[in-house]
Amino acid sequence: MATEPVKAATDEPTIGRLVADASRDISTLISKEIALAKSELKVSLTAGGVGIGLFAAAGFILVLAIIMFSVALAYFINWNGKGLSLHWAFLIVFGLYVLLAGLLAFLGVKSVKKVKAPERAIAQGKQIPRALKGK
8 A cells, every 4th residue: 555645734825825815816906996997987087078068068059049139139129120229239238248247357356366375284284394203
């Protein structure tokens, strides 16, 4: 009878093998997470692009509507020749838009003047070097 060599307890993995397996698994996990993030971003960007396109189309149609409203308002002021002359009616509509633009510009300047630097964040950022030094 031939005697077989006695196997040592090699069924248990070595520390090196465990580290190699963990490293491989972490690498695989990270690459799969990156692939998942790319896939989700692709779907989000596609939906965002379609949304931006639809907003642009809505804005264009709104500009056309404003033009049509302007012409209709001028003809309303003219009222089939019984109101003001047509050239005056169009000048009135133009003046309305200039006044509206002026009002919006005034409100915009007022709003922009309220913008301030992030003072608390800057103060905390200046404290970081001292904190790293242990002070």
